[in-house]
Amino acid sequence: MFVARQRVGKGPRRKARQRGRLRRVLPLTALAVAAPLAVAFSAHWLLTTPRFAVVSVDVRGASRVPTAEILAAAAVEPGTSLFRLDPGAVARRVEAIPEVRRADVVREFPNRIVISVEERRPFTLVHSGRLHWIDEEGRVLGASPEAVIPQVPVVSGLSDDELTSMKSAPSPKALAAIALIRALLRTGSALAAEISEIDMSRTDGPVLYTVDGVEVRLGAEDWEERLARLEGVLGQVADQDVRAVDLRFRDQVILQRRRS
16 A cells, blocks of 8 residues: 555656657647748749739720720739739729720739720710710710711700819719700600700700700700600691790790791
């Protein structure tokens, strides 16, 4: 009993267990130290290796906007690492071009950038000293360099300041004119072809001018119903010397004849 209670012989076994734990812990410690170093080295290599540096930038979908203008706006320097490039920032710079409605930027590994653009489509012309194209969202696309025959009425009555602001955001007058043109087109008749101009300068609503020079005061609301009445009125006065048609009053049409 005396011998059994002694600690004789346990010291060497404890040291052996400690050495075993140390052999197991040392590799894990080394791995914990080496892993961040390996990650840092890999990240540095990816950001600096010429293999993933931009060699070419392709532009797709552009027809009206010159490719050189898109590349200049994108401002992607050759040699830039694909991993350092911010596609969203590049897209926003390209979308700042008035004629570009949307831009998508894709990194194609190992060394190419593809910029796909959706251009704004001309919808009608705004007359303000010069003719300027606008799209269906009321954004100015630029001056018309040549004589054209638009398929829908020309918009007038917008100031130079409004045209300047429409490069970044549409004006309320432009949006109203576009809504009126759409209402004309929805009639499904030849009425849209009979209207040559929409003047948005009046405070009491747009004024339409027919190809025959008849002035039509439409009012500020209920355009669908008033356009339906206008089609019938123009048919009735086609052989009369009418200068103006006033449709601003409900259920009433006022005609003004030309002075002889």
